[in-house]
Amino acid sequence: MAASNSVLGLYDSPDAGANAMDGLRSAGFALGTFDVLTGTPYPEGAFGEHVPQHRLFRFPFFGAMVGITLAILFTAGTQLAYPVITGGKPILAVFAMLIIAYELTMLGAVVATVVGIIFESRLPNLNLGAYDTRITEGYIGVVVECEDDRIEEARGVLQTAGALEIKTA
Amino acid sequence: MQQRRILDEVTINRELLRGNLATPKWWLPTVLGLLVVVLFGFTLMGIMFNRGLGVTGLNRPVYWGLFITTFVFWVGISHAGIMISAILRLTQAEWRRPVTRAAELLTVFSLLTALFFPLIHAGRPWRIFYWITPFDFARGIFPNARSPLIWDPFAIGTYLTGSTLFLYVALLPDLGVLRDRTTGWKHSFYTVTSLGWRGNPRQWRLQTVAGILLSALMLPIFVSVHSIVSWDFAVTPSVEGWHSTIFAPYFVIGAVHSGVSAVVTMMALMRWLWGWDNYIRPEHFDALARLLIVVALGWMGFTFAELIFGVYSLEAPERALREMQMFTWPWNLLFITFFLTAFAIPVPLWFFKRVRNNIALMFWTSILVNIGMWLERFLIIVPGLSRKQPFVFTWDSYQVSPLEWGLLLWSFAWVLMLMLLFSKFFPLIPLFETKESQVFTTDIKIGRVNVPAVIRELD
Numbered sequence: 001m002a003a004s005n006s007v008l009g010l011y012d013s014p015d016a017g018a019n020a021m022d023g024l025r026s027a028g029f030a031l032g033t034f035d036v037l038t039g040t041p042y043p044e045g046a047f048g049e050h051v052p053q054h055r056l057f058r059f060p061f062f063g064a065m066v067g068i069t070l071a072i073l074f075t076a077g078t079q080l081a082y083p084v085i086t087g088g089k090p091i092l093a094v095f096a097m098l099i100i101a102y103e104l105t106m107l108g109a110v111v112a113t114v115v116g117i118i119f120e121s122r123l124p125n126l127n128l129g130a131y132d133t134r135i136t137e138g139y140i141g142v143v144v145e146c147e148d149d150r151i152e153e154a155r156g157v158l159q160t161a162g163a164l165e166i167k168t169a
Numbered sequence: 170m171q172q173r174r175i176l177d178e179v180t181i182n183r184e185l186l187r188g189n190l191a192t193p194k195w196w197l198p199t200v201l202g203l204l205v206v207v208l209f210g211f212t213l214m215g216i217m218f219n220r221g222l223g224v225t226g227l228n229r230p231v232y233w234g235l236f237i238t239t240f241v242f243w244v245g246i247s248h249a250g251i252m253i254s255a256i257l258r259l260t261q262a263e264w265r266r267p268v269t270r271a272a273e274l275l276t277v278f279s280l281l282t283a284l285f286f287p288l289i290h291a292g293r294p295w296r297i298f299y300w301i302t303p304f305d306f307a308r309g310i311f312p313n314a315r316s317p318l319i320w321d322p323f324a325i326g327t328y329l330t331g332s333t334l335f336l337y338v339a340l341l342p343d344l345g346v347l348r349d350r351t352t353g354w355k356h357s358f359y360t361v362t363s364l365g366w367r368g369n370p371r372q373w374r375l376q377t378v379a380g381i382l383l384s385a386l387m388l389p390i391f392v393s394v395h396s397i398v399s400w401d402f403a404v405t406p407s408v409e410g411w412h413s414t415i416f417a418p419y420f421v422i423g424a425v426h427s428g429v430s431a432v433v434t435m436m437a438l439m440r441w442l443w444g445w446d447n448y449i450r451p452e453h454f455d456a457l458a459r460l461l462i463v464v465a466l467g468w469m470g471f472t473f474a475e476l477i478f479g480v481y482s483l484e485a486p487e488r489a490l491r492e493m494q495m496f497t498w499p500w501n502l503l504f505i506t507f508f509l510t511a512f513a514i515p516v517p518l519w520f521f522k523r524v525r526n527n528i529a530l531m532f533w534t535s536i537l538v539n540i541g542m543w544l545e546r547f548l549i550i551v552p553g554l555s556r557k558q559p560f561v562f563t564w565d566s567y568q569v570s571p572l573e574w575g576l577l578l579w580s581f582a583w584v585l586m587l588m589l590l591f592s593k594f595f596p597l598i599p600l601f602e603t604k605e606s607q608v609f610t611t612d613i614k615i616g617r618v619n620v621p622a623v624i625r626e627l628d
Contacts, residue, residue, distance in 0.1 A: 039178055039346065040604040041373040043624070052371035056378055060386065078303045078311035089315045096315040099397065100323050106390050107327040113386060114334040117379040121372045123341075124364035133349035135368060138178030138604075 005151055008037075008130035008143045008167045009158030017140030018047045020161035024144060027157050037131070037141035047140075059116030060109040067108020071101035130169040139164075174447045178604055182346060185600050188443055188592050190350060195442070196589065203586040210579020213572050214289055222292045224572050230557040231567035236290040238547045239577055242427070243283035243584075244325065244398050245420075245542060249428025250276025250332060251391040255384035263610075263623050264456045266602040267448045271439060272432045273336045274597070278587045279431075280329045282580050287321070289576070317400045324397040328390050335383050341366050342376060342601040376601075395420045402549070409490040410479065410553035419471040426461070426468045426511070427542035430535040433457050435588075437532035439597055448598050451526040458525040461538075465516045472545075486556070493564070494552050503544050511541025 011017045017036055024034045025048070036047040044051055075097040083091045118124070135141045142161075144154040155166050176184075188196070217224050227234050253272040257265030288294040298304070301322045303311045312319050344363035351359055366372060396417035402408070403416035413419075433454065440449040479487045495504050515534035518524045525531065555564050591597070612619045 035369045035371075037368050038373070039342075039368055040601060040608050041377065042608060044370070044374065047370075049370050052374050054371070054375060054378070056375065056382065060382070074303065075314040079314055081303075082309060082311045084313075086313055086315060093315045096320070099320045100314055102393060103320075103323040103327045103390075103397075106386060106393075107330060110327075110331040110334060110383065110386050110390075113379070113382055114338055117338055117375050118364065121375045123366065123372075126360060126365045128365060128367060131367065136178070136346040136349045137182060 005148060006129035006143055006145050006169050007151060007154045007158065008132060008141050008169075009161065009163035010132050010134060010165045010167070011140040011142065011162065012138075012164055014042065014046060014140055016162045017142055020142040020158055020163065021047045021049060023157040023161050024142070024154070027153060029144060029146070029150075029154070029157075033146060034142065034144040037135050037143055039136035039138060047142075054120045056113070056116045056120050059112040059119075063108035063110070063112020063115075064105045065108070066112070067104040067106070068101050070108070071104035072097070074104070075100050130167045132165070132167060176447060176603075176607060178607075181600060181603050181607075182350065184445065184447065185596050185598050185603065186347065186350060189347060189594065189596060192593070193442070196593065200586060200589050203582045203589070206579060206582035207586055210576055210583065213575045213579065217289065217572060218293070224570065226568040226570040226573060228566045230563055231551060231554045233290075233550050233554060234567055235547070235569050235573040235577060236286045238543065238550050239580055240283050240286035240290070241398060241420075241546045241550070242539075242543045243279045243286070243580065244395060245424035245427045245546070246279040246431045246539075247276045247283065247328070247332075247428065248391060248395060248421070248424035249430075249432045250274070251328075251335075251384075251387045252425050252428060253432055254335075255388045255391070258380050258384045259388075263606065264453055266606050267445070267598045268432065268436065268453060268457075269602065270336075270339070270599045271435050271597055273332060273339070274588065274591060275428070275431055275435060276332045277329065277336055278584050278591075280325060280332065281587070282584050284325060284329070285580070285583075317397070317404055320397045321401060324390075324394045328394045331383075331387050331390055335387055338376075338379050338383065339599060340595060342368065342372075343596050343599060346600050347596075392421055395424045402553075408553045408557055409486045410494075410549065413475060413478075415471060415475055415478070419468075419475060422464060422468045422471055423542060423545065426464045427539050429457060429461055429464060430538035430542075433461070433531050433535035434539070437528050437535075440528060443592075443597070445598065448603060451528065454528055454531045455522070455525040458519045458531060462516060462519050465512060465519075465538075469512055469516075490552060490556050493556065494548055500548065500552055503548055507541045507544035507548060509541070510537040511545060 009020055011020060017038075021034065021036060025031075031050050036049055076092055079091050079093075085091065089096070129145075130143055132139065132141055142158060142163075144158070146154050151168060155168075158166055187193070225234065225236075250272040253265070254269040256262075257269065288297055291297050299310065299312075301312055301319060305311065341363060344359050345366035345368060348356060348359035348363050348366075399416035399420035402411040403413055406412045436449050436453065436457075439445060476491065479491050482488075494500050515537050518530065518534055524534075551567055555567060557563075606623075609624045610621055611624065613622045614620075
């Protein structure tokens with residue numbers, strides 16, 4: 001997004017928020033330049049918004065691969081480096097290695113998933129742009145990212161849809 | 170589910186953030202009281218490190234006593250979190266909403282507490298790092314990956330890391346709410362920890378997928394952790410009563426029994442202390458009690474199977490051990506107390522709807538279960554070790570010392586203190602889940618009654 005400004009319209013009902021989204025689409029604002037902000041998860045498509053795509057499911061596989069590799073290196077490496085037979089077990093005891101490999105595989109998958117969630121959510125991003133704290137009290141925010149020359153047009157569309165307040169950042 | 174409260178987001182914010190945005194009168198004195206016990210416990214640990222393990226009651230051949238019992242107990246409690254949170258999320262059970270955060274939190278803090286016990290039990294905790302991390306390149310001595318005592322840290326470390334991350338991810342939207350309701354350093358703190366959460370459809374979508382995906386990943390870890398803890402005992406052939414193939418599932422289901430009971434205890438306390446009657450309702454206790462009946466019956470099945478296989482083997486040492494556990498003083502008193510408190514008193518009571526919907530009764534029965542489950546672990550660990558040698562004079566060699574009782578008390582104070590500290594900075598009931606429930610629930614009229622109906626998205 002090459003935009004430099006964000007304009008926020010605040011609405012007191014989901015219907016008004018959906019109308020604002022429709023208005024922005026009709027006015028020719030590109031998909032991905034406007035978004036709806038809510039304090040509650042609404043059913044997908046409730047605001048006629050673009051259903052976001054993600055690649056989160058790739059992350060756990062990558063993490064699991066890293067985890068199992070580290071586990072094999074740890075278990076095989078340490079036992080071969082200090083090859084003392086204990087309990088009558090072979091130096092590379094497969095069952096024992098499997099247990100540690102299982103745990104580290106799962107650990108890698110979980111950590112990578114959490115990294116994936118944060119990355120795919122486009123976080124961290126401490127600059128909130130145009131925002132209103134009433135969004136987490138049930139109000140609906142519709143935010144548009146646009147160049148200077150379209151700010152007034154965006155404000156007009158948001159106002160037409162019945163915005164209670166419009167903020168620019 | 171006929172109970173439903175229609176609440177707007179402002180009310181939900183105000184009521185659920187009551188403990189975060191203001192300090193209840195009882196909070197500070199309670200935390201200070203717990204802090205005294207916690208500091209007392211740390212002092213006891215210091216004395217033990219200074220003077221050695223001789224200050225405990227541990228004596229040949231009983232080298233695993235109250236500390237290891239308490240370790241297994243807290244690992245068991247930790248199983249509530251993921252069991253409740255993950256299974257209920259995966260099945261999209263509507264009643265999960267006020268329960269999940271408390272359950273996940275209990276997992277994290279009970280695991281943190283459990284970790285202390287093997288460390289202090291070693292007498293010289295700093296030496297444990299030689300056992301589990303391959304850093305001693307100078308001497309070329311590395312961990313023995315074939316030992317179950319090495320599997321444990323990997324299992325618990327994975328579970329603790331995963332549970333903490335799971336908890337944090339589900340906290341992100343609520344941290345955004347706190348950011349919007351605070352000023353000054355608190356605002357800065359929540360701005361950073363919420364990572365700039367705004368609540369756009371992408372973030373909500375990821376939050377939903379994350380709940381399901383992390384649940385699916387955490388469930389196998391949850392099963393593996395107590396299985397591996399049980400193998401600390403089960404792979405030891407030299408102790409009667411320990412070397413059993415049934416131990417892994419037996420420990421896991423026992424952990425669920427004690428863990429879910431602990432969630433009941435915690436939910437009752439949350440309702441009473443913060444007055445969250447609109448959120449933690451009798452229907453939640455009813456649902457948890459039904460779950461507990463199933464779990465307790467399954468667990469009792471395993472207990473019975475363990476005993477019957479021990480007795481029917483006709484092996485003299487195994488039978489002698491069971492005789493000692495059940496019929497010899499003082500073990501028989503412990504055994505009867507264990508059986509009554511973990512099963513015979515609470516489970517029949519839970520069959521009655523009036524009991525399941527009575528929060529005070531649910532609170533006390535859940536406490537009983539955990540007294541019984543602690544005793545169960547003690548009865549598994551200590552009598553077997555006492556009879557490890559054929560010498561009669563070692564059979565009652567272990568007497569729990571006051572220092573060990575003190576550290577048991579410390580563990581409860583420590584968990585409670587951590588919980589209360591958490592409650593000051595973070596919401597104990599997920600706000601966004603509660604609000605989502607309001608959006609996705611509506612009343613429909615069937616004949617002459619209005620029934621709450623939950624809308625579910627197909628994914």
